[in-house]
Amino acid sequence: MIKRITTAGLCLIMLMGLGACASTETDPRKGGLFSYNPTAYQQRIADREATLADTEEANAMARQEGAALDADKQHKQVAYQDLKARMASLYAQTSKLEDQLAKARAINTSQKAKLKRLQDEAASIKSATIQMNNSGESLSTKAGKLAALQKKMDELLKEAEALSAL
Numbered sequence: 001m002i003k004r005i006t007t008a009g010l011c012l013i014m015l016m017g018l019g020a021c022a023s024t025e026t027d028p029r030k031g032g033l034f035s036y037n038p039t040a041y042q043q044r045i046a047d048r049e050a051t052l053a054d055t056e057e058a059n060a061m062a063r064q065e066g067a068a069l070d071a072d073k074q075h076k077q078v079a080y081q082d083l084k085a086r087m088a089s090l091y092a093q094t095s096k097l098e099d100q101l102a103k104a105r106a107i108n109t110s111q112k113a114k115l116k117r118l119q120d121e122a123a124s125i126k127s128a129t130i131q132m133n134n135s136g137e138s139l140s141t142k143a144g145k146l147a148a149l150q151k152k153m154d155e156l157l158k159e160a161e162a163l164s165a166l
Contacts, residue, residue, distance in 0.1 A: 079139050086146055087133050093153055094126040100160055114163055121156055125149050 101119050128149055132142055 076139065083139055083142055083146065084133070086150075087129055087142075090146065090150055090153060091126060091129045093157070094122050094129065097122045097153070097156060097160055098126070100164065111163065114159070118156055118160055118163070121152070125153055125156070 098119065101115060101122065128145070132145055132149075135142070137145075
C-alpha cells in the first residue's frame, strides 16, 4: 500500500511538473516544454524582418541626407573662398588707391579737401573690408556688403584718376 501511495504521489508530482512546463508564452525561447507555437514564432520573425527593413531604410535616407549636406557644404566653401578672394582684391585696391592719393600733390585748397575726403573714404572701405572678413555674418550678407563697397571703390578710383589728371 505504501508502494501505491508513493507511486501515486510520484505520478502526481510528475504531472504537476509537466503542468509547470506549459506556459502561455508565445516566444519559443521563453516557453515551456509544450508551448511551442509555430505561428507565433513566424510572427516574431516577420516583426524582426520589418524592424530590419525600417532600420535599413532609415540608414539609406541618412546616407542620402549626408550626401546632400556634403554637397551643400562644398558649395558653401567654394562661395566662401570666392568671397574671400573678392575681399582680398578690394583690400588690395584700397591700398593701391591710398598709395596713389599719398603721391598726389594738391595744388589748391579745394583739391586738398578732395584729396583728404578720398583718403578718408579709402581708409573707411579698408576698415569695413577687415570688419566684414572677421564678422560672423552669412555669406549672402557679406556678398551684398562687398558689392556696395566695390561700387564705392570704383567711384573713388574714378575720382582719384580725375584728381591725378589735373
